[in-house]
Amino acid sequence: MSSSQIDVRNRGFIDTDNTGDTPGRRATLVLNMHRFHDVTQQVCRIAEAKRAPVAWYVAFAISLAMVSMLGFCVLYLFFTGVGVWGLNNPVMWAFDITNFVFWVGIGHAGTLISAILFLFRQKWRTGINRFAEAMTIFAVICAGLFPGIHVGRVWLVYWLFPIPNQMELWPQFRSPLLWDVFAVSTYFTVSAVFWYVGMIPDLATLRDRAKGRIQQMAYGLFSLGWRGSMRHWHRYEVAYLLLAALATPLVLSVHSVVSFDFAVSQLPGWHTTIFPPYFVAGAIFSGFAMVVTLAVPARELFGLKDLITLRHLDNMNKIILVTGCMVGYAYSMEFFIAWYSGALYEKFAFMNRAFGQYWWAYLIMVSCNVITPQLFWFKRMRTSIPIMFVLSLVVNIGMWFERYVIIVSSLANDFLPTSWGGFIPTWVDICTMTGAFGLFGVCFLLFCRYLPMVALAEIKAIMPEADPHREHPQ
Amino acid sequence: MTTLAPDRKPSQAAGTVAHSQRRTWGIMAEFETPAAIFEAAGKVRDSGYRYWDCHVPFPVHNLDKQMGVRRTILPVIVFFAGLTGATLGFGLQAFTNSTDQSIWAFVWVTGYPFLISGKPLMSFPAFVPVIFELTVLLSALTAAFGMLALNGLPRLNHPLLASQRFRRSTDDRFFIVIEARDPKFLKSKTEAFLKTLGAHAVEVVED
Numbered sequence A: 001m002s003s004s005q006i007d008v009r010n011r012g013f014i015d016t017d018n019t020g021d022t023p024g025r026r027a028t029l030v031l032n033m034h035r036f037h038d039v040t041q042q043v044c045r046i047a048e049a050k051r052a053p054v055a056w057y058v059a060f061a062i063s064l065a066m067v068s069m070l071g072f073c074v075l076y077l078f079f080t081g082v083g084v085w086g087l088n089n090p091v092m093w094a095f096d097i098t099n100f101v102f103w104v105g106i107g108h109a110g111t112l113i114s115a116i117l118f119l120f121r122q123k124w125r126t127g128i129n130r131f132a133e134a135m136t137i138f139a140v141i142c143a144g145l146f147p148g149i150h151v152g153r154v155w156l157v158y159w160l161f162p163i164p165n166q167m168e169l170w171p172q173f174r175s176p177l178l179w180d181v182f183a184v185s186t187y188f189t190v191s192a193v194f195w196y197v198g199m200i201p202d203l204a205t206l207r208d209r210a211k212g213r214i215q216q217m218a219y220g221l222f223s224l225g226w227r228g229s230m231r232h233w234h235r236y237e238v239a240y241l242l243l244a245a246l247a248t249p250l251v252l253s254v255h256s257v258v259s260f261d262f263a264v265s266q267l268p269g270w271h272t273t274i275f276p277p278y279f280v281a282g283a284i285f286s287g288f289a290m291v292v293t294l295a296v297p298a299r300e301l302f303g304l305k306d307l308i309t310l311r312h313l314d315n316m317n318k319i320i321l322v323t324g325c326m327v328g329y330a331y332s333m334e335f336f337i338a339w340y341s342g343a344l345y346e347k348f349a350f351m352n353r354a355f356g357q358y359w360w361a362y363l364i365m366v367s368c369n370v371i372t373p374q375l376f377w378f379k380r381m382r383t384s385i386p387i388m389f390v391l392s393l394v395v396n397i398g399m400w401f402e403r404y405v406i407i408v409s410s411l412a413n414d415f416l417p418t419s420w421g422g423f424i425p426t427w428v429d430i431c432t433m434t435g436a437f438g439l440f441g442v443c444f445l446l447f448c449r450y451l452p453m454v455a456l457a458e459i460k461a462i463m464p465e466a467d468p469h470r471e472h473p474q
Numbered sequence B: 001m002t003t004l005a006p007d008r009k010p011s012q013a014a015g016t017v018a019h020s021q022r023r024t025w026g027i028m029a030e031f032e033t034p035a036a037i038f039e040a041a042g043k044v045r046d047s048g049y050r051y052w053d054c055h056v057p058f059p060v061h062n063l064d065k066q067m068g069v070r071r072t073i074l075p076v077i078v079f080f081a082g083l084t085g086a087t088l089g090f091g092l093q094a095f096t097n098s099t100d101q102s103i104w105a106f107v108w109v110t111g112y113p114f115l116i117s118g119k120p121l122m123s124f125p126a127f128v129p130v131i132f133e134l135t136v137l138l139s140a141l142t143a144a145f146g147m148l149a150l151n152g153l154p155r156l157n158h159p160l161l162a163s164q165r166f167r168r169s170t171d172d173r174f175f176i177v178i179e180a181r182d183p184k185f186l187k188s189k190t191e192a193f194l195k196t197l198g199a200h201a202v203e204v205v206e207d
Helices: A003-010 A036-048 A054-080 A095-119 A125-150 A154-160 A176-209 A213-222 A230-263 A275-301 A310-341 A344-355 A359-377 A385-412 A427-450 A456-461 B010-018 B034-046 B063-067 B074-098 B124-150 B165-170 B187-196
Strands: B024-031 B052-055 B102-105 B107-110 B174-179 B201-206
Touching: A036 A176, A036 A427, A036 A456, A054 A125, A054 A275, A054 A427, A095 A125, A095 A176, A095 A230, A095 A275, A095 A385, A095 A427, A125 A154, A125 A176, A125 A275, A125 A310, A125 A427, A125 A456, A176 A213, A176 A230, A176 A456, A176 B124, A176 B165, A230 A275, A230 A385, A230 B052, A230 B063, A230 B074, A230 B124, A275 A310, A275 A385, A310 A344, A310 A359, A310 A385, A344 A359, A344 A385, A359 A385, B024 B034, B024 B165, B024 B187, B034 B052, B034 B063, B034 B174, B052 B063, B074 B124, B165 B174, B165 B201, B174 B187, B187 B201
Parallel strands: none
Antiparallel strands: B024 B174, B024 B201, B052 B174, B102 B107
16 A cells, blocks of 8 residues: 555545645644543553454464474573584584574664653654553563574583582673673663653553553553653653663663673674764664564554554654665775775685675665665655555665675574684574564563553643643543 | 532532541642743742642643742752763673672672683673663663652542542643641631632632
8 A cells, every 4th residue: 555545545544644844834743533531542542352352363373383382492402502502613603693682673663762752852752652662661571582503502501600619610701791681681671660660651542441450450560650740750850761771872872782792702703993973873773664564464464554654654664765775884994994904814704794605684684774774865765554564574684694694694604714613503503593583472472462652641741632731622 | 617619519519528527638620721820820939838739631731830849859859860870881782701700799790701702801882772771771661660659649539639620620620729738728818819810619628
């Protein structure tokens, strides 16, 4: 469906197309609604409905099947050993770390939307921040799974943490792998707290509307007795601002620390100073693509088109374009520096990356991440639902391959030709990767069904009707 | 007791008579728009009541200032939590990786001077990421839980939550509540005062 079709279908309502930019007039962010109650109704009816849409059940069944597959693969791994994966000398990291970096990256868009866009007073974030934050949390859960299971002897995974033990053994704090443990666990905790704090007033809304006893108890318990007191709101707003200010450096640091896992090593193709900003840009790029991938079906399925409008999607596509260009710049700058450095191994690593045994993966990466997103220069493309959906999937695929290329091609061909090798994934590799998507799907679908998917209180506060100095009240 | 809500059904009114022996907790006034409550809040502030509050579905811009709410101490608490996190982060790494001292931290623990690739034992730059993470972690947790604690949350029940009318405070209605513990509170006078504010409805809240 093209944007013009959407316009035609909605003609007759006021404020149906908010994608334009009229100077001197702010674009409306909530369409076809002028009453606070309508917003409450639109969002709460999803959680209050007796039955979810059929598509929800289908998606949930598929995700559940994928989670069972994941569970089987993980158990098989634990009982047999990491040899069930295709890892071997010299490629000791492949799908596991690729998936880890991929999922951590996905999470970044959620924190960017909730924290950085909040500090920049980007009011359009309110339509999408709640489910983008949920996406962050579930993505970090998927990310945390992989380093957890790749250690081999998983029952010793507590060695990652500085826990006093009878061996008087401590972690080695000068290792970026340990920084990662702290970075990712802090990121998860802070994201979860930020998400939950944001949700308390909306859970109270669900509590006050709940009809059944179970709903009243559950929403009542989790809304912590919130009653919208302005004295509470005052501290709440300060706390929210503080959390945003804390999450902002955090989101920039997490993927920087992930990139240190590579950059601090001596391997050609990994040992570069561009990695932290390059990884962060890539993370935001892939994360926004995932938000679009999820937002398009979700707004369709749950009827949230008036709250998650075409303008929101348009804005996200602009961010995808910008970060896609940053990633493209990083790709070319890596090549330039490899040539300019005159370092033999560095030059080889990059020629090998583009033209060596993994040329196909490199080609997928560049065409998905740099070339196709350029379509978003055109407004027609940015506002077309099918095109943005396909492009967001393409970006997700491209970004997965970016991590694969960086990790596998650098390990496969390093200094000594006699130790060169390659990587072929086994069925366990592939099933574990697919299963992680199922885990993400289950979490996300449950969230859509039972929790407020859009930040009610925040969206009400940005409606023109919320202004206490408005001349004509609603 | 008198029911002041114009749209209250007779059956509900009869129901409240049975509870009339219960203590009055406060009186609430319902408003329909942010503008209406904003104006009314200014009047309540100037009238000398101390134990009163606005209950709104979203933070109405500047309503806290209009009410004369003092700025919260939360940022100061969070600053010290961050400082604690930084100290803890540095202490943890310096102790475990750079010294061989034994200290008591619930159990006796001993540090181990790790010599890794010829780096100095006290390699501060390598300690920065973990110091940063712990600073953020402690600050964020303090911001969230400190906010809840200062707000007196979580709590399982509250007299206001028993009111059917009050349920719209998380949807689309705006309430001003004056509590009975206020020294200036006098049921009839406070009721009359709230009615002058242009409220849509006024209702007595019982404990």
